[in-house]
Amino acid sequence: MKPGSRLKSAACSSEAVLIKHSAGTIECGGAPMSADASGDGTPAPGFDGGTVMGKRYVDEAGTIELLCVKPGKGSFALDGVALVLKEAKPLPASD
């Protein structure tokens, strides 16, 4: 998967753009994401926390980073391990 690729959830309306990815299956709502997934399914328990538009999601090791560009009811994971919100230190507007 190349950075910039757009991925859709099979389990909800979530969409994400890949910022960084080295290996592993990218999932949402417990199901693999793909460029043309329908989004008709239902998120699996444990992967139904929801995604927030404009937030970035990463794994603990920093091997993957996703930008949520469309929110949904599922939550992102890499190989079954839930991704976490990337906390950004808010900065004052400078331009």
Added chain:
Amino acid sequence: MNIALLLEMAAQADPERVGLVCDGKRWTYGELDQAARGACELIRASGASHVALLDESSEAAVIALFGAALAGVPYCPLNYRLADADLGALLGRIAPALVVGDVERVRRLAGGDGHTTYVRSEFTLAALEAVSGEFAEHDSGEGIAIQLFTSGTTAAPKAAILAHSNLVSYILGTVEFASAEESEATLVSVPPYHIAGIAALASSIYAQRRIVLLPGFAPEDWLKLVDAEKVSNAFVVPTMLGRIIHALDKGIKADISSLRAIAYGGGKMPLELIHRALDLFPDSAFTNAYGLTETSSTIALLGPDEHRAAHRSSDPAVRARLGSVGIPLPTIELEIRDEDGRVLPAGQTGEIYVRGDQVSGQYRERSALDADGWFPTRDAGYLDEDGYLFLSGRADDVIVRGGENISPGEIEDLLLTHPAIADCAAVAVPSVEWGEAVGIAVVVRGGFDKPADDELQDMVRSRLRSSRVPECVRFVPSLPYNEMGKLLRREVKALLAS
């Protein structure tokens, strides 16, 4: 990731919200996004290798920027203030381009270069009409988003390039998506061909903070626009802030109580002016931003709390921070190095090096990055014990007197404390004995007598060191600045050498 996604997300989240105001016309995010998509079609149909803007700020800048991004063609805003010969050369370097703006000038200077031209109103109209019903495959954003020509004071202008990934890293790292209230508006008065002008568009759109454009800065218009649009944020260069305060002093009436945050950068802020501004706008949050074209804008910030703390403090070290550009962003690395590339400790002046995803350091012609990805900024400066970055001018502006490096800034800062000196510049002048020596150009404050040369020389000798004492003192009515408030040191040098 393509920078056009920033606009697409804003349009998706709130298509009806007003994203831009220019000359009284309001554009929603939905309309801007539609127009950018149409512009992409126009650009593709033209076969252009670049998209150029030869115009003042307007909605066309946003449409051309994101339209070019969708088409996978670099956006290259040009400085319309350039002389014909210089502009003609740049137009030749980006041919064939789709040029928006001064069509007549393009025809006259580069009529045979195969450019496709549109005046502003034709371009926006054609873009809105060109939107295709079918979903067009857009560029994936792996290439160049922006190409900006540097001012080129010594040689032909360099073409600095920013990849989509540089700009996206900067925006995602510093701006929270849709974080602005609907009432917030940012007044953009810097020219569209400057990196600050481009970064302002991208960050405001991603934050969903309404952009209010002021093409052609005049302090009265700026104040009127703050009042009329209830502007909450503004970015200014120091010269603009000085003129705004001067207009207020003259009694220009405007309700500017909506103004909550003022960011500034692009040139050295006189200490006296920022103290004055902090007094005059006691409730406004001031932010000083330092950055370069090659770093996708801001790399260090002095924030609002630090401004107030320094302004109030009686501790000289804390107070001095008002003259710094703050702390480097957490998303980049920054080092000070000596001429041999060794990293210098706090307090020692050297060249500023930066590294990070937002740092391009690439020109069309070559890369300026070293083997480990560090970008030498050619700016000189030092970090204090607490990590605050102080600038001491361009590395090329350092005066080398008999092997000793002298930064013009320390001499200028001292001289500016003299009550009779309104402005001054220290530059290298040729010296038979030392190779280079210090020369100063001084502007006397209105109502004061011209100080004697030896009075100024004694002041420098007693407060700094004898090597800093100016050999040549020249009084001038004003110093040469460019439109961004940058002192044109080469012109001062030429003046003192003559």
